[in-house]
Amino acid sequence: MCGIAGLIHKGKTVNIGKELQDMLQALKHRGPDSTGFALYGKGNNQGDYIMRFKVGENVAEGSTAVNEEKSVYDARRKEVDKHIRDLGGSIVNDAQLTPYSFRYCIKYDKDLMEFSKKIESVDMTEILSLGKSLELVKDIGDASVVSKQYGLDKIKGTHAIGHSRMATESGVDIRSAHPFWGYPFSDVSVVHNGQLTNYWNNRRALENKGMRFMSECDSELIAVYLAQKMRNGASLKDGMQDSLKELDGVFTYLVATKDSLGMAKDTMAAKPMVLYESDDLVALGSEEIAIRTLLPQEIDTYDPYDGEVKVWQI
Amino acid sequence: MANLKNSKSKSMGLHKEVLTGRTQQVFFNPEEAENFFYYGAHDVDFNKRTEIDAMDLTAAQLNDKLHSLMKEGYGSVVVKNPQGKHSLGVGILNKLNLIFEGSLGYFGVGSIDGPVVRITGRVGWSCAENMMAGKVVIEKNAGSCFGAAIRGGDLVCKGSVGARTGIDMKGGTIIVGGDAGAFTGFMMQRGRIIVLGDAGINLGDSMYDGTIFIGGKIKSFGSDAIKSKITSDDISWLKRKLKVAEIGSDFDFSKMTKVVAGKKLWNYDALEPSEKKGAI
Numbered sequence: 001m002c003g004i005a006g007l008i009h010k011g012k013t014v015n016i017g018k019e020l021q022d023m024l025q026a027l028k029h030r031g032p033d034s035t036g037f038a039l040y041g042k043g044n045n046q047g048d049y050i051m052r053f054k055v056g057e058n059v060a061e062g063s064t065a066v067n068e069e070k071s072v073y074d075a076r077r078k079e080v081d082k083h084i085r086d087l088g089g090s091i092v093n094d095a096q097l098t099p100y101s102f103r104y105c106i107k108y109d110k111d112l113m114e115f116s117k118k119i120e121s122v123d124m125t126e127i128l129s130l131g132k133s134l135e136l137v138k139d140i141g142d143a144s145v146v147s148k149q150y151g152l153d154k155i156k157g158t159h160a161i162g163h164s165r166m167a168t169e170s171g172v173d174i175r176s177a178h179p180f181w182g183y184p185f186s187d188v189s190v191v192h193n194g195q196l197t198n199y200w201n202n203r204r205a206l207e208n209k210g211m212r213f214m215s216e217c218d219s220e221l222i223a224v225y226l227a228q229k230m231r232n233g234a235s236l237k238d239g240m241q242d243s244l245k246e247l248d249g250v251f252t253y254l255v256a257t258k259d260s261l262g263m264a265k266d267t268m269a270a271k272p273m274v275l276y277e278s279d280d281l282v283a284l285g286s287e288e289i290a291i292r293t294l295l296p297q298e299i300d301t302y303d304p305y306d307g308e309v310k311v312w313q314i
Numbered sequence: 315m316a317n318l319k320n321s322k323s324k325s326m327g328l329h330k331e332v333l334t335g336r337t338q339q340v341f342f343n344p345e346e347a348e349n350f351f352y353y354g355a356h357d358v359d360f361n362k363r364t365e366i367d368a369m370d371l372t373a374a375q376l377n378d379k380l381h382s383l384m385k386e387g388y389g390s391v392v393v394k395n396p397q398g399k400h401s402l403g404v405g406i407l408n409k410l411n412l413i414f415e416g417s418l419g420y421f422g423v424g425s426i427d428g429p430v431v432r433i434t435g436r437v438g439w440s441c442a443e444n445m446m447a448g449k450v451v452i453e454k455n456a457g458s459c460f461g462a463a464i465r466g467g468d469l470v471c472k473g474s475v476g477a478r479t480g481i482d483m484k485g486g487t488i489i490v491g492g493d494a495g496a497f498t499g500f501m502m503q504r505g506r507i508i509v510l511g512d513a514g515i516n517l518g519d520s521m522y523d524g525t526i527f528i529g530g531k532i533k534s535f536g537s538d539a540i541k542s543k544i545t546s547d548d549i550s551w552l553k554r555k556l557k558v559a560e561i562g563s564d565f566d567f568s569k570m571t572k573v574v575a576g577k578k579l580w581n582y583d584a585l586e587p588s589e590k591k592g593a594i
Binding site for chain 2: 270289305
């Protein structure tokens with residue numbers, strides 16, 4: 001089933017991590033396997049890249065991942081550090097959040113695709129996000145568990161999207177959890193509720209164009225598809241419009257960039273989405289109860305229609 | 315179990331086939347008056363009124379509370395702060411004036427048989443699913459699958475509704491003041507849908523029977539849904555129905571599009587399944 005949620009504050013910075021945590025926790029019943037957050041703020045104020053990455057998997061209860069020694073993680077991290085230096089980058093600061101996941105601030109001014117390929121050549125290593133305002137965190141457990149684990153309730157920002165996952169077509173692991181980063185575009189993330197039925201055809205076509213897939217989760221296709229569209233010069237909204245024709249299946253998805261939040265609903269309108277829109281806040285969720293965590297008072301909401309695409313700016 | 319051997323329903327021809335379930339046997343005996351009352355249906359007094367604050371109640375707690383109040387004879391109940399919670403006000407099988415001051419989540423007021431419900435906010439997916447009788451009025455918008463499989467009663471949304479409104483409906487009337495999404499009237503079998511605004515793609519797709527009236531534009535018709543001529547009887551009925559629904563009083567009904575089943579789909583041919591295989 002899965003639950004997705006997103007919000008964007010126009011012209012205001014708030015405690016975005018806590019707000020999204022509350023929204024996703026309200027949707028826990030739609031998917032208790034893993035939870036993911038894509039939070040957008042001001043980064044480290046120095047214009048450096050923030051890289052969130054993992055060098056292994058969480059083997060918590062319910063996970064389908066294989067257990068590994070901490071020394072293995074440490075060795076992989078050292079390899080990542082070496083690659084960053086070899087590529088001409090420098091690590092401004094670093095933090096280890098779990099035995100297998102890290103947050104680095106990096107100075108780097110060359111090609112991101114080359115950078116990403118090199119870092120991800122390290123065994124089991126995956127860049128979760130690489131941007132100047134995006135902080136992407138995902139792990140096994142519900143929103144409260146993941147937020148507490150990574151200290152997300154203290155992160156401030158303007159907009160965010162998130163996902164509570166019920167694993168269906170791929171494993172219970174971080175690799176298959178949402179959001180997905182729109183590789184190689186920095187600061188682009190996607191969450192999705194639904195199923196894509198032409199995943200493999202599209203994946204093969206995109207891989208032939210040099211795009212990379214890290215999981216076998218059909219939702220990753222949307223992120224890579226939109227990244228490829230934007231790489232070819234399309235606007236975010238145009239790429240989303242095209243997705244309604246070219247991606248097959250039933251889906252509602254949210255996408256975020258450094259300054260915008262978008263939603264798209266397939267032409268069958270088979271997956272839910274409730275939308276609240278005011279002059280200073282837009283909030284969306286698979287169910288209204290997610291929005292109610294932000295706005296307990298009586299509000300006007302509606303379901304976007306089939307084939308509808310909307311994009312909002314901060 | 316009811317004695318059916320000499321019952322009136324026998325002479326009415328209602329027992330041509332052997333019914334084996336106890337529930338069905340009892341249900342079809344018109345001579346035993348008590349069998350027309352459902353378990354859990356109560357005799358209520360509309361003048362007996364009370365309020366419930368749902369802020370700190372779960373759906374199950376609120377529904378239990380409603381049933382307790384009806385058992386005590388309360389006929390008018392106001393629920394405050396429903397907060398978009400799911401499955402509120404379900405399974406009410408008697409007359410009741412029920413007012414929700416706020417919005418409901420999914421599956422609100424499902425499987426009801428008799429109450430008059432007013433919701434001042436919006437409703438999520440599958441509102442009034444399987445409703446059998448009564449009247450439900452929603453002041454704002456509704457999500458998808460609005461009135462799925464309803465069998466009777468009037469279901470009114472003054473705002474707009476999502477996709478698959480009236481899917482599989484078997485009777486009753488759905489009235490929408492605004493627009494309706496894709497697949498409105500999908501596989502409907504009986505009943506009527508009135509939409510004063512526009513309709514999305516695949517209107518009336520695979521409908522077996524029933525009638526859909528659309529006041530605005532239609533994006534596309536579904537399989538086997540066709541236009542039909544609107545009659546003076548239709549207009550007269552629409553006027554009366556919308557008066558009851560409290561909307562569309564100044565609407566020009568003669569400009570509405572009437573949509574019915576073309577009855578050309580496979581389910582209308584005379585082939586047995588085995589013959590169909592051969593035909594394919």
